[in-house]
Amino acid sequence: MTAQRKSRSGRMETLTAWLRPGWFKALGDPNRLAIVARLACAAKPMTVSEVGGCCGVHISGVSRHLALLRAAGVVAAEKIGREVRYRLNLSDLTGALRGLADAIDACEPSELCNPPREGRKK
Amino acid sequence: MTAQRKSRSGRMETLTAWLRPGWFKALGDPNRLAIVARLACAAKPMTVSEVGGCCGVHISGVSRHLALLRAAGVVAAEKIGREVRYRLNLSDLTGALRGLADAIDACEPSELCNPPREGRKK
DNA sequence: TCAATACTTGCATATTTGCGCAAATGTGCT
Protein backbone atom coordinates (compact mmCIF):
# COMPACT_ATOMS: atom_id res chain seq x y z
CA MET A 1 0.00 0.00 0.00
CA THR A 2 1.57 3.24 -1.08
CA ALA A 3 1.73 6.19 1.23
CA GLN A 4 -1.31 8.39 0.78
CA ARG A 5 -3.09 10.80 2.98
CA LYS A 6 -6.23 12.84 3.13
CA SER A 7 -5.90 15.93 1.02
CA ARG A 8 -7.19 19.41 1.52
CA SER A 9 -10.24 18.57 -0.52
CA GLY A 10 -10.80 15.29 1.29
CA ARG A 11 -9.86 12.88 -1.48
CA MET A 12 -7.22 10.19 -1.60
CA GLU A 13 -4.84 10.57 -4.47
CA THR A 14 -1.65 9.45 -6.05
CA LEU A 15 0.29 11.91 -8.06
CA THR A 16 0.67 9.82 -11.17
CA ALA A 17 -3.04 9.24 -11.46
CA TRP A 18 -3.50 12.91 -12.27
CA LEU A 19 -0.50 13.22 -14.56
CA ARG A 20 -2.13 12.36 -17.84
CA PRO A 21 -0.21 13.62 -20.87
CA GLY A 22 -3.24 13.47 -23.13
CA TRP A 23 -5.14 15.76 -20.83
CA PHE A 24 -2.45 18.40 -20.79
CA LYS A 25 -1.81 17.94 -24.48
CA ALA A 26 -5.46 18.60 -25.17
CA LEU A 27 -5.14 21.90 -23.35
CA GLY A 28 -1.78 22.71 -24.89
CA ASP A 29 -3.12 24.32 -28.04
CA PRO A 30 -4.08 28.00 -28.22
CA ASN A 31 -7.19 27.41 -30.26
CA ARG A 32 -8.38 24.63 -28.00
CA LEU A 33 -7.79 26.83 -24.98
CA ALA A 34 -9.82 29.54 -26.64
CA ILE A 35 -12.58 27.00 -27.10
CA VAL A 36 -12.35 25.98 -23.46
CA ALA A 37 -12.47 29.60 -22.38
CA ARG A 38 -15.46 30.20 -24.57
CA LEU A 39 -17.30 27.21 -23.15
CA ALA A 40 -16.39 28.16 -19.60
CA CYS A 41 -18.20 31.45 -19.96
CA ALA A 42 -21.16 30.04 -21.83
CA ALA A 43 -24.48 30.08 -20.10
CA LYS A 44 -25.47 26.85 -21.82
CA PRO A 45 -24.02 24.15 -24.09
CA MET A 46 -22.92 25.43 -27.48
CA THR A 47 -23.02 24.01 -30.96
CA VAL A 48 -19.88 23.50 -33.00
CA SER A 49 -20.74 26.48 -35.17
CA GLU A 50 -21.27 28.74 -32.19
CA VAL A 51 -18.00 27.68 -30.62
CA GLY A 52 -16.28 28.22 -33.95
CA GLY A 53 -16.62 31.97 -33.58
CA CYS A 54 -14.01 32.12 -30.83
CA CYS A 55 -11.04 31.14 -32.99
CA GLY A 56 -10.23 31.78 -36.61
CA VAL A 57 -10.20 28.16 -37.58
CA HIS A 58 -12.22 26.37 -40.22
CA ILE A 59 -15.31 24.70 -38.83
CA SER A 60 -13.89 21.27 -39.56
CA GLY A 61 -10.89 22.13 -37.44
CA VAL A 62 -13.15 23.24 -34.63
CA SER A 63 -15.00 19.96 -34.86
CA ARG A 64 -11.72 18.08 -34.58
CA HIS A 65 -10.57 20.18 -31.64
CA LEU A 66 -13.83 19.53 -29.83
CA ALA A 67 -13.56 15.82 -30.54
CA LEU A 68 -10.08 15.79 -29.10
CA LEU A 69 -11.15 17.73 -26.00
CA ARG A 70 -13.99 15.28 -25.63
CA ALA A 71 -11.64 12.31 -25.88
CA ALA A 72 -9.53 13.89 -23.17
CA GLY A 73 -12.57 14.30 -20.96
CA VAL A 74 -12.40 18.08 -20.94
CA VAL A 75 -15.76 18.61 -22.58
CA ALA A 76 -18.91 16.58 -23.00
CA ALA A 77 -21.10 16.37 -26.07
CA GLU A 78 -24.75 15.76 -26.57
CA LYS A 79 -26.30 15.28 -29.97
CA ILE A 80 -29.58 17.07 -30.41
CA GLY A 81 -31.12 16.69 -33.78
CA ARG A 82 -28.63 17.68 -36.39
CA GLU A 83 -26.51 19.67 -34.05
CA VAL A 84 -24.12 18.72 -31.27
CA ARG A 85 -23.97 20.73 -28.10
CA TYR A 86 -20.71 20.86 -26.26
CA ARG A 87 -20.23 21.91 -22.67
CA LEU A 88 -17.31 22.05 -20.31
CA ASN A 89 -16.93 19.08 -17.98
CA LEU A 90 -16.89 21.56 -15.16
CA SER A 91 -16.59 19.41 -12.08
CA ASP A 92 -14.21 16.96 -13.73
CA LEU A 93 -12.01 19.80 -14.85
CA THR A 94 -11.79 21.70 -11.60
CA GLY A 95 -11.64 18.43 -9.73
CA ALA A 96 -8.65 17.33 -11.75
CA LEU A 97 -6.90 20.65 -11.22
CA ARG A 98 -7.42 20.66 -7.47
CA GLY A 99 -6.76 16.94 -7.22
CA LEU A 100 -3.43 17.35 -8.93
CA ALA A 101 -2.51 20.31 -6.75
CA ASP A 102 -3.36 18.28 -3.68
CA ALA A 103 -1.43 15.29 -4.95
CA ILE A 104 1.63 17.40 -5.51
CA ASP A 105 1.37 18.84 -2.03
CA ALA A 106 0.87 15.40 -0.58
CA CYS A 107 3.78 13.91 -2.45
CA GLU A 108 6.22 12.23 -0.11
CA PRO A 109 9.89 11.87 -0.91
CA SER A 110 9.61 8.13 -0.99
CA GLU A 111 7.02 6.94 -3.44
CA LEU A 112 8.65 6.20 -6.73
CA CYS A 113 6.70 8.10 -9.29
CA ASN A 114 6.75 6.11 -12.46
CA PRO A 115 6.07 7.77 -15.76
CA PRO A 116 2.73 7.43 -17.44
CA ARG A 117 3.18 5.94 -20.92
CA GLU A 118 1.01 7.21 -23.68
CA GLY A 119 3.09 9.18 -26.13
CA ARG A 120 4.92 8.41 -29.33
CA LYS A 121 6.23 5.11 -30.53
CA LYS A 122 9.89 5.34 -29.79
CA MET B 1 -13.78 46.70 -14.68
CA THR B 2 -14.70 43.17 -15.55
CA ALA B 3 -16.73 41.07 -13.22
CA GLN B 4 -14.51 39.26 -10.76
CA ARG B 5 -14.97 37.95 -7.31
CA LYS B 6 -13.06 36.54 -4.42
CA SER B 7 -12.22 32.95 -5.03
CA ARG B 8 -12.09 30.04 -2.68
CA SER B 9 -8.40 30.61 -2.17
CA GLY B 10 -8.81 34.32 -1.72
CA ARG B 11 -7.31 35.59 -4.96
CA MET B 12 -8.78 37.67 -7.73
CA GLU B 13 -8.48 36.09 -11.11
CA THR B 14 -9.47 36.16 -14.71
CA LEU B 15 -9.79 32.93 -16.54
CA THR B 16 -7.64 33.79 -19.52
CA ALA B 17 -4.72 34.77 -17.34
CA TRP B 18 -4.36 31.12 -16.36
CA LEU B 19 -4.96 29.66 -19.78
CA ARG B 20 -1.42 29.64 -21.09
CA PRO B 21 -0.89 27.16 -23.93
CA GLY B 22 2.84 26.97 -23.33
CA TRP B 23 2.28 25.88 -19.79
CA PHE B 24 -0.03 23.06 -20.74
CA LYS B 25 2.14 22.15 -23.68
CA ALA B 26 5.10 21.81 -21.36
CA LEU B 27 3.13 19.31 -19.31
CA GLY B 28 1.68 17.55 -22.33
CA ASP B 29 4.55 15.17 -22.89
CA PRO B 30 4.86 11.81 -21.09
CA ASN B 31 8.58 12.14 -20.48
CA ARG B 32 8.26 15.65 -19.16
CA LEU B 33 5.46 14.54 -16.88
CA ALA B 34 7.70 11.75 -15.65
CA ILE B 35 10.31 14.35 -14.89
CA VAL B 36 7.80 16.49 -13.04
CA ALA B 37 6.65 13.48 -11.06
CA ARG B 38 10.22 12.62 -10.22
CA LEU B 39 10.97 16.13 -9.05
CA ALA B 40 7.76 16.30 -7.06
CA CYS B 41 8.84 13.35 -4.95
CA ALA B 42 12.42 14.48 -4.61
CA ALA B 43 13.62 15.48 -1.19
CA LYS B 44 15.96 18.06 -2.71
CA PRO B 45 16.83 19.61 -6.08
CA MET B 46 18.18 17.13 -8.60
CA THR B 47 20.84 17.32 -11.27
CA VAL B 48 20.05 16.67 -14.90
CA SER B 49 21.75 13.30 -14.75
CA GLU B 50 19.79 12.27 -11.68
CA VAL B 51 16.51 13.31 -13.25
CA GLY B 52 17.47 11.45 -16.39
CA GLY B 53 16.96 8.13 -14.65
CA CYS B 54 13.21 8.54 -14.59
CA CYS B 55 12.71 8.29 -18.34
CA GLY B 56 14.55 6.36 -20.99
CA VAL B 57 15.69 9.40 -22.87
CA HIS B 58 19.19 10.48 -23.81
CA ILE B 59 20.65 12.96 -21.39
CA SER B 60 20.58 15.71 -24.00
CA GLY B 61 16.87 15.17 -24.37
CA VAL B 62 16.40 15.42 -20.64
CA SER B 63 18.32 18.67 -20.66
CA ARG B 64 16.03 20.02 -23.35
CA HIS B 65 12.92 18.88 -21.50
CA LEU B 66 14.10 20.57 -18.34
CA ALA B 67 14.90 23.76 -20.24
CA LEU B 68 11.41 23.76 -21.69
CA LEU B 69 9.82 23.14 -18.30
CA ARG B 70 11.93 25.96 -16.94
CA ALA B 71 10.84 28.31 -19.70
CA ALA B 72 7.24 27.44 -18.86
CA GLY B 73 7.85 28.22 -15.21
CA VAL B 74 7.19 24.69 -14.04
CA VAL B 75 10.64 24.11 -12.63
CA ALA B 76 13.46 26.31 -11.42
CA ALA B 77 17.16 25.80 -11.99
CA GLU B 78 20.19 26.69 -10.00
CA LYS B 79 23.69 26.25 -11.32
CA ILE B 80 26.09 24.88 -8.77
CA GLY B 81 29.58 24.35 -10.02
CA ARG B 82 29.43 22.23 -13.09
CA GLU B 83 26.03 20.85 -12.40
CA VAL B 84 22.55 22.33 -12.53
CA ARG B 85 20.03 21.46 -9.88
CA TYR B 86 16.41 21.49 -10.86
CA ARG B 87 13.47 21.63 -8.51
CA LEU B 88 9.74 21.89 -8.94
CA ASN B 89 8.29 25.37 -8.68
CA LEU B 90 5.99 23.99 -6.07
CA SER B 91 3.93 26.97 -4.99
CA ASP B 92 3.71 28.37 -8.52
CA LEU B 93 2.54 25.04 -9.81
CA THR B 94 -0.11 24.30 -7.23
CA GLY B 95 -1.06 27.97 -7.23
CA ALA B 96 -1.65 27.89 -10.96
CA LEU B 97 -3.71 24.72 -10.71
CA ARG B 98 -5.93 26.04 -7.94
CA GLY B 99 -6.05 29.49 -9.46
CA LEU B 100 -7.30 28.08 -12.72
CA ALA B 101 -9.85 25.92 -10.97
CA ASP B 102 -11.09 28.95 -9.08
CA ALA B 103 -11.16 31.05 -12.22
CA ILE B 104 -13.26 28.47 -13.99
CA ASP B 105 -15.66 28.32 -11.09
CA ALA B 106 -15.82 32.09 -10.94
CA CYS B 107 -16.42 32.43 -14.65
CA GLU B 108 -19.52 34.46 -15.35
CA PRO B 109 -21.56 34.01 -18.49
CA SER B 110 -20.81 37.54 -19.57
CA GLU B 111 -17.12 38.17 -19.76
CA LEU B 112 -15.93 37.51 -23.26
CA CYS B 113 -13.02 35.17 -22.91
CA ASN B 114 -10.62 36.00 -25.66
CA PRO B 115 -8.11 33.43 -26.78
CA PRO B 116 -4.51 33.65 -25.74
CA ARG B 117 -2.29 33.81 -28.82
CA GLU B 118 1.01 32.05 -28.72
CA GLY B 119 0.93 29.08 -31.04
CA ARG B 120 1.60 28.57 -34.70
CA LYS B 121 1.53 31.17 -37.42
CA LYS B 122 -1.87 30.90 -38.93
C1' DT C 1 -38.56 13.56 -52.21
C1' DC C 2 -35.38 17.27 -52.36
C1' DA C 3 -32.66 20.83 -50.66
C1' DA C 4 -30.54 23.16 -46.94
C1' DT C 5 -28.15 22.85 -42.59
C1' DA C 6 -24.86 20.84 -39.08
C1' DC C 7 -21.30 18.19 -38.33
C1' DT C 8 -17.63 14.71 -39.30
C1' DT C 9 -14.01 12.57 -41.92
C1' DG C 10 -10.46 11.48 -45.74
C1' DC C 11 -6.70 13.49 -47.75
C1' DA C 12 -2.73 16.50 -48.81
C1' DT C 13 0.37 19.79 -46.93
C1' DA C 14 3.10 22.67 -43.91
C1' DT C 15 4.80 23.05 -39.38
C1' DT C 16 6.16 21.45 -35.00
C1' DT C 17 8.15 18.30 -31.96
C1' DG C 18 10.96 14.61 -29.72
C1' DC C 19 14.94 12.14 -30.38
C1' DG C 20 19.94 10.59 -30.70
C1' DC C 21 24.45 11.71 -31.89
C1' DA C 22 28.35 14.49 -31.96
C1' DA C 23 30.50 18.73 -30.98
C1' DA C 24 30.79 22.72 -27.98
C1' DT C 25 30.85 24.89 -23.50
C1' DG C 26 31.69 25.20 -18.67
C1' DT C 27 33.82 23.64 -14.31
C1' DG C 28 36.65 21.14 -11.08
C1' DC C 29 40.84 18.58 -10.15
C1' DT C 30 45.57 17.12 -10.40
Added chain:
DNA sequence: AGCACATTTGCGCAAATATGCAAGTATTGA
Protein backbone atom coordinates in the same frame (compact mmCIF):
# COMPACT_ATOMS: atom_id res chain seq x y z
C1' DA D 1 47.87 22.92 -18.95
C1' DG D 2 45.47 18.67 -19.43
C1' DC D 3 41.72 15.73 -18.47
C1' DA D 4 37.32 14.11 -16.78
C1' DC D 5 32.68 15.14 -15.91
C1' DA D 6 28.07 17.80 -16.41
C1' DT D 7 25.28 20.12 -19.30
C1' DT D 8 23.89 22.47 -23.46
C1' DT D 9 23.44 23.04 -28.43
C1' DG D 10 23.65 22.20 -33.66
C1' DC D 11 21.94 19.05 -36.88
C1' DG D 12 19.18 15.77 -39.26
C1' DC D 13 15.41 12.59 -39.18
C1' DA D 14 11.01 10.48 -38.28
C1' DA D 15 6.63 11.00 -36.21
C1' DA D 16 2.94 13.86 -34.70
C1' DT D 17 -0.08 17.78 -35.30
C1' DA D 18 -2.92 21.57 -37.10
C1' DT D 19 -5.30 23.09 -40.93
C1' DG D 20 -8.16 23.75 -45.22
C1' DC D 21 -10.77 21.76 -48.70
C1' DA D 22 -13.83 18.56 -50.46
C1' DA D 23 -16.74 14.72 -49.88
C1' DG D 24 -19.67 12.00 -46.80
C1' DT D 25 -23.40 11.39 -43.21
C1' DA D 26 -27.38 12.86 -40.59
C1' DT D 27 -31.36 15.51 -39.80
C1' DT D 28 -34.76 19.13 -40.50
C1' DG D 29 -38.17 21.33 -43.15
C1' DA D 30 -40.60 22.54 -47.42
